[in-house]
Amino acid sequence: MNAYAASFTVSCIACDRKGVETLQREAKLNRFFADVEKRALRIAEINIRDRDEALDLVQDAMIKLARNYADRPGDEWTPLFYRILQNRIRDWQRRQMVRNRVMVFFGRGSEDDDYDPIAAAPDPAGRAPDEELQSHEAMVSLEAAIGELPARQREAFMLRTFEGLDVAGTANAMGCSEGSVKTHYSRAVHSLRETLGEHWQ
Amino acid sequence: MNDRNKTADDDAFVEKASQLFDASVDGLDGETRSKLNRGRQAALAELQPGGRRWAQWVPAGGVAAAAVAVLVVWSISLQVPELDAPGVASDMEILLTEESLEMLEDLEFYSWIDLDGETTDDIEAEGPANNVG
Numbered sequence: 001m002n003a004y005a006a007s008f009t010v011s012c013i014a015c016d017r018k019g020v021e022t023l024q025r026e027a028k029l030n031r032f033f034a035d036v037e038k039r040a041l042r043i044a045e046i047n048i049r050d051r052d053e054a055l056d057l058v059q060d061a062m063i064k065l066a067r068n069y070a071d072r073p074g075d076e077w078t079p080l081f082y083r084i085l086q087n088r089i090r091d092w093q094r095r096q097m098v099r100n101r102v103m104v105f106f107g108r109g110s111e112d113d114d115y116d117p118i119a120a121a122p123d124p125a126g127r128a129p130d131e132e133l134q135s136h137e138a139m140v141s142l143e144a145a146i147g148e149l150p151a152r153q154r155e156a157f158m159l160r161t162f163e164g165l166d167v168a169g170t171a172n173a174m175g176c177s178e179g180s181v182k183t184h185y186s187r188a189v190h191s192l193r194e195t196l197g198e199h200w201q
Numbered sequence: 202m203n204d205r206n207k208t209a210d211d212d213a214f215v216e217k218a219s220q221l222f223d224a225s226v227d228g229l230d231g232e233t234r235s236k237l238n239r240g241r242q243a244a245l246a247e248l249q250p251g252g253r254r255w256a257q258w259v260p261a262g263g264v265a266a267a268a269v270a271v272l273v274v275w276s277i278s279l280q281v282p283e284l285d286a287p288g289v290a291s292d293m294e295i296l297l298t299e300e301s302l303e304m305l306e307d308l309e310f311y312s313w314i315d316l317d318g319e320t321t322d323d324i325e326a327e328g329p330a331n332n333v334g
Binding site for chain 1: 210211214215217218219221222224225226229233234236237240241243244245247248249250
């Protein structure tokens with residue numbers, strides 16, 4: 001009888017410990033998502049030029065990270081999350097190319113033709129209107145220039161500059177070597193500066 | 202010296218790009234933030250015991266749909282003797298590719314395209330008959 005009671009007590013303690021661990025992990029993951037989600041959304045949006053679709057991709061990436069990698073150490077989450085998101089973005093772009101080909105085949109144009117980067121860009125808050133307008137226009141120009149970059153350069157630039165990942169983290173997120181990241185990033189900065197011109201700076 | 206200037210200019214450029222990006226993130230509207238919050242809660246639900254277990258059956262559903270499609274092609278090939286075996290095999294290959302599984306998600310759209318095409322064909326086919334009529 002005592003053995004049963006002891007076994008039950010140990011089992012309850014184990015359950016409690018597991019429950020507490022789950023809660024702690026959930027709180028930690030919640031903080032991570034809250035910290036990363038807005039920047040991830042803007043990065044996805046600049047890539048695919050559609051906020052609703054970008055929201056779906058970010059949610060998909062969060063769900064996949066929670067489902068498959070929540071047990072991994074917290075410092076691995078950022079590169080893992082961006083690796084998942086970049087894969088989602090690439091898949092979306094591939095599907096979009098196929099859809100556009102089907103649309104062209106059936107005589108319909110791409111809905112992207114209607115994209116207006118000025119209308120789609122968000123309104124920065126808390127600044128004087130002229131300053132806000134300047135920043136707004138500068139960001140629109142930057143987004144357009146980023147859109148012209150080759151995919152790998154775009155990924156390297158956005159992960160390094162916008163998300164603030166270091167070279168190793170970016171390499172992890174992109175699934176390539178650190179040397180490749182340095183090359184892509186350097187070329188991206190050079191190309192963007194050339195496209196945007198001196199007056200942008 | 203030139204290299205040093207170039208590096209400084211690059212740093213200034215990156216700094217400005219980063220500030221502009223941060224400003225655009227800060228400027229996200231309430232509705233978007235709310236949607237992000239809902240997405241985050243949906244992701245965290247994955248950690249609950251038994252949470253979203255149904256999701257693991259979704260890929261199986263796709264495979265089942267592909268299997269049904271393969272059966273349909275196979276049964277058609279039995280009914281229509283002039284369909285040659287290599288043709289059927291290539292249809293099955295196409296149906297079993299990863300892209301086709303994704304295409305099954307848009308089946309309704311492609312059915313609509315197909316129906317739309319048939320309707321247009323019917324109108325075109327009926328046109329001269331009516332004129333003759």
